[in-house]
Amino acid sequence: MNVGKCPKCEATLSSVNIEHVDVSQNFQSRWHGVSYTCPHCRTILSVSIDPISLKADIVKEVAAALRTFRP
Numbered sequence: 141m142n143v144g145k146c147p148k149c150e151a152t153l154s155s156v157n158i159e160h161v162d163v164s165q166n167f168q169s170r171w172h173g174v175s176y177t178c179p180h181c182r183t184i185l186s187v188s189i190d191p192i193s194l195k196a197d198i199v200k201e202v203a204a205a206l207r208t209f210r211p
C-alpha cells in the first residue's frame with residue numbers, strides 16, 4: 141500500500157477523505173470539484189475536478205445536443 145505523511149500534522153496517511161467543493165473561474169461557479177483532505181486534521185492535500193460529475197455533465201450536454209440535432 142502506498143502511504144505518505146500529512147504535511148501539517150505529519151500523521152501517516154493510508155487513506156484520505158474526499159469532500160465536494162465548487163470550482164469557479166472569474167467568481168462564477170463552473171465545475172464540481174473534490175478536495176482530498178487529511179482524515180486527522182482536515183488539511184486540504186489537493187483539489188481537482190470531480191471526474192464522475194464531469195462525465196455526467198458531458199453526457200447530459202451531448203444528449204441535449206442530440207435532441208436538438210436536425211440533419
Ligand SMILES: [Zn+2]
Pocket residue numbers: 146147148149150151178179180181182183
Ligand atoms: Zn493532517
